[in-house]
Amino acid sequence: MTLTATQLLALMPLILVCATAIGVMLAIAWRRHHTGIATFTAVGLNLALLALIGVWFMAPLTTPLLAIDGLALFSAALILIAALACTTLAHAYLVHYDGPREEFYLLLLCATAGGLVLSASTHLATLFFGLELVSMPLYGMLAYIYRERRSLEAGIKYLVLSAAATAFLLFGMALLFAETGHLDFAGLTSALGDDIGVWGLAGAAMMIIGLGFKLSVVPFHMWTPDVYEGGPGPAATFLATASKVAVFTVLLRLVMASPAFQASALHEVLAVLAVLTMLVGNLLALTQSNLKRLLGYSSIAHFGYLLTALVIGDGLSVEATGVYLVTYMLTTLGAFGVVTLISSPYGGSDAAALHHYRGLFWRRPYLTAVLTITMLSMAGIPFTAGFIGKFYIVALGVEAGRWWLVGAVIAGSAIGLFYYLRVMVTLYLAEAGMQRRDAPEDWAVQAGGLMVLVVAVLVIVLGIYPAPMIDGVRLVSAMMVG
């Protein structure tokens, strides 16, 4: 089967990202120049974003392995934006790093390309390929500051556990293939029919385990805080935003498309996992005194909330997922962005202990405002985008009458408040006169600083006037390939 010109055009964003990656690689071989490479990366990502707009008018469109539909474009936009944000952060972070700096962008671009493939995949082969293409560069990114023991530990931990999860995923795929003889989602759907059989069920369950690991759904969440804590700021940011968005998109696609994942037994399991994820994530976050670990646990909880959308799986759920992913991504970018900026430029392990942030408001009022806004948004307080996301999740649960899930969301939010508030109030307490890490004086005029400011403004604007975001997400969800 050959690709037509239209299909090639539709894949333009992906091609552009890959081309940028190759360009970066060649440029590094020719001459090392940190700012130049970072700029080149940013330009490439921006071009890909622009190309997305063009592709919007061609969609929906399917190639044998990839579907360029609303969902794919939507998550591609999120992934590209997250990658751009990480580029700006990485530039601020690595500027005084004494090892090789430029390769980070190469890894970042590869992972971005993987995310694009993953979120557009309609075939188990591309799913696997995309997932590995996201994960492999991430090992490198997490262990990038390899002289820090924690960074190395994070990379290796992620590598080992991720490999185990991949084994589950592959086994699941094999079982599904054995049962049906198909690897594409549509073929799987039709071959499985209504009664999916034991092997089909086992296959689907194993795939959920594999994907659930990447999303750090509760029994598979152990790696998250360690990896978030150890990995350098920009890498952790990418892991928390782009990679999770991509994996969640593909999971949504699987669950929506295939009856294997709609089976009632599996459904109940998903519901239980969702409740567990919310509660455990929030409860474990309570005692953390390290902001990055805390954010790790809080991201576990957020994906618990998101799982509700999967469990319910009809009505508002695609829309709710879309809105929640947007708000989650913006909020997380803001929070990790601030942590990264405070730890920039690189000089030993990241400043993530809560006491580093004590009294930050009186030194860096605007940076603190950003962190406060993101904390409020994570807690789902009105006037922030997070509230709209939480509103959608609760609305979804109420509409479907899943009171247990609604109850868990409420309990989770109440617990969550406790640690978000703790972080917030720390920022405003009187300074304790201890040793401090601080953002450089001119943080606000650097790309990374601008990025977090823009994110904070967006969080507020979308919180007060969410209509454009909702309309956008509805457009996207109307344009899905079945």
Next chain:
Amino acid sequence: MTLLWLILIPFIGGLLCWQAERFGPMPPRWIALGTMLIELLITLGLWFQGEYHLANAGTASEAVRWSMEWRMPWIPRFGIDVHLALDGLSLVLIALTGFLGMLAVLCSWNEIVKRVGFFHLNLLWILGGVVGVFLSIDLFLFFFFWEMMLVPMYFLIALWGHSGSEGRTRIRAATKFFIYTQASGLLMLVSILGLVFVHHANTGEYSFDYATLMQTSLSESTAMWLMLGFFVAFAVKLPVVPVHGWLPDAHAQAPTAGSVDLAGILLKTAAYGMLRFALPLFPEASQAFAPVAMTLGVIGIFYGAILACGQQDMKRLIAYTSIAHMGFVLIGIYAGTELALQGVVVMMVAHAFSAAGLFILSGQLYERLSTRDMRQMGGLWGRLGSLPGFSLCFVAASLGMPGTANFLGEFLILFGSFPVAPGFVAVASFGFVLAAVYSLLLMQRVYFGPAQGEGVFADLDRREYLMMLSLVGLVLLFGLYPQPLLDTTGAAMGEVQRLFGVVSQSTTLLLTGAP
């Protein structure tokens, strides 16, 4: 548009205060004072212009009537509008907000010396949120403001509060306050959404509009559950006894301005929510629930009063008396006769004045003695200038002395509730005895008895004197001539009573016959 400005003015004023701090500590104070003055003047202007004692409730057969209304689409996806409306009840409460806002600024004039600009930002944003609560009649918007006003209150307590002996308690108190109110607020969100989706199932349209949702037909059990969601949220804020745990801590640790706002206005948002939303939206369910609510009210009266007697911290004592007073309010609301509802309004206003007065006084005592522990006071009469005299006035008001507005409120509530629930009224009346006990205990412990030390403390300065005098004046004014207040809220309360569906017989004539 005026309504939108009423909400925006405090928010804008708050931002100005924050930025004005770079010119020193005084500009934020004056800006905050000016902002609240403008707010109050606009409200009073509306009051003089508008016609609030509209026709009697009986003639209002069409949908709810508002004196002013403003609406703009906001989130069309769910039929959410920015829908603001004003009637007599909201007008009175907004005027109260403006007035107590000024007092809150004035009483922190000397108390707050650190981060003055940021303090006033938070103070004004609370007030802006409260005004938003009083004006919104879109349920989403209402919830929006309801939750939003918690954040600045949290900062107010956590950053400028008084630490107890164990160091970090003000942060604990603030967190407790936040979690209590936020979690219960989420229950209300679930209820709101439940109502909206029932409406959606009936008509195929999303709407968060008050008037539209009022038409929704609900099955009995659904209505009960949804009503409970609203009730819990309001009960936490009021507070009703089993869920009152945050209140004494929050009051004890909050700065004076925070206590004034908390007791004076924030508690009133809960009563307002019951009057505006819980009762009219679910009349049958509320009617069925009334005995439980009234029982809780009676328990609150006695619990608050008895615990007040045992407190050593002056502000905790006043906080517990608030619980007792709000017990009366709860009884009045769920009695649902027009007379009782009118009494609730008078009681809310009166309690706002008397509690604010007492909190400000305890703040002033603290500035002079550096303690709020009553064991270290005593024998202060005659050593503090005119401060003890004012205390006596507010304590008398608090115990419901005839001639003060508090007496009128309690009297109307009990009188109005008697035809509906004579048993509850009979029991609740004994609350007056306890009120006298804790009030006199307060006076006795602080001002009389053996003196703990020698020397005379500073008398009230002009600012403090003015605050106290205006509060005493208002307490007496509404105690002796409450008719303007009753006229203003008469129509709104009549509406609530009509929706609540209690036919109160002869008692209506007493009030609405006058104009």
